[in-house]
Amino acid sequence: MTKKVLLIIDVQNGMFQEExxxxNGDRLIKNLNDLLKKARLTKTPVFYIQHNAPVGKPLEFGTKEWEIHSEIAPENEDIVIQKATPDSFFNTPLDEKLKKQGIEHIYIAGIQTELCVDTxxxxxxxxGYKVTLVSDTHSTWASxxxxAQQIINHHNRALNWFADVYPSSEIKFN
Incomplete structure (x- = not known):
């Protein structure tokens, strides 16, 4: 059986500032929680990607805004990987950790649709990984x-060249 992982990208407090x-932040958190429950029930590993921004920027390392959103917080067995660019693999141990666990299939969710999720x-x-983009568990801001909905819709269509694209209701990790 193909070993799978749920990868949650940059769902940090700074993405949920009141202003x-x-x-659809509330719906995003609800859908992510539903997806996390499915992953945990099937013992599918969960990796969190956490963006580290420079001093003075939103998501500055070590600040409250940098922390992973408390409603989807990692559990003890989860892996948290730090990054500094939109590419979750670039200058991070992500590939090494995936290979160490024998992961072949990555389910991707998170923020920001047209940057970190897309990249x-x-x-x-x-x-060489099999990729599934969970279509209702990534989000962004309007330009x-x-x-924002047009950006999400566009990426759900465009990324089907690189990933299977399904809503969270259709995701089964086993």
Whole structure:
């Protein structure tokens, strides 16, 4: 059987600031919690990716904004990996830790759709992993040109070149 992992990218307090909450933040947390329950019931490993921003920036290392959102906080057996770029693999031990556990299939969720989620999907595919993007467990913010929902919809379509794309209700880890 193919060994799987749930990878949750950058779901940190700084993404849920009152004045600038990520699009559909409450629904995102609910869907992530549902997905986490499925993963934990099937003993699917969970890896968290945590972005480290420079001093003075949102997600600055060690600040309250940098911490993983408390409603989806890691448990003892989970692995947390620090990164400094949109690519969860670049200059991180992610690939090494995945290989050490024999992981072949990565389920991707998190923030920010058009940056870290997109880059990590493409990179994982290029590295030979089977990838599933969980279509209702990633989010972003609107730009001046298009809405957040349009960005999410676009990436759910465009990333199907690199990943299978399914909503969380259709995800079964076993």
């Amino acid at each position: 600038n909450v990520v699009f 990590t999907c493409r990179r994982a595919f290029s590295m 001046s040109e298009i809405t």
